[in-house]
Amino acid sequence: MFQLGPAEWQAIGVTVRLCLYTTVILLVLATPLAWWLAQGRSTVRIVVQAIVALPLVLPPTVLGFYLLIVLGPRGLVGETLENIGLRHLAFSFEGILVASVIYSLPFAVQPLTEAFRTLGRRPVEVASSLGAGFWDRFFTVILPLTRGGFLVAATLTFAHTLGEFGVILMLGGSIPGETKVLSVLIYDHAEAMNYGAAHSLSLMLLVFSFVTLFVVYSINRRFEVVRL
Known part of the structure; x- marks a missing residue:
């Protein structure tokens, strides 16, 4: 039976760290964006929605290639960082974190947008009429009533990040302890014909993916019942 060795544990550590950081960052960034998207259906909002959803249809290698160009030593961001004495982001954990945030963006924004649309404006307007400030409205009205959307967004973001491959390999390569995540390690094992x-590792990710989807559907069903 296959035993997890140092390389596997190292890849698990990098993967978990990437998943956690991506999830936290996206929950912070996606919340105001999703709230704004949920407030109307103007042309500008439709354009932004299309941009946010691009990673759903864009081949990961395409996104990874352009991020490599932009974040690399000759790219706009990478060259700017080097000019101020910092390192470019290609082939680094910080680089794959940026890529992961962009690639997983729709998995955080879309569940939150749907949750905010389902909530509607009425509860917030009532709280505002009673004198509740912005943060009071968010933590006492919006967050409790849309917690299902936040749970789904966090779960999907974490799970999607766990399975990323093309973007990570294009931008980060396969550097142990830095950019080698589980999906890349599986590829390396298969390439070396170490099929066991x-x-x-593939079976482990398969089980985790099934459990994740089961949790998401359970959360959706629970909150649909509550709304009824």
């Missing part, structure tokens, strides 16, 4: 190790 590749199978064990």
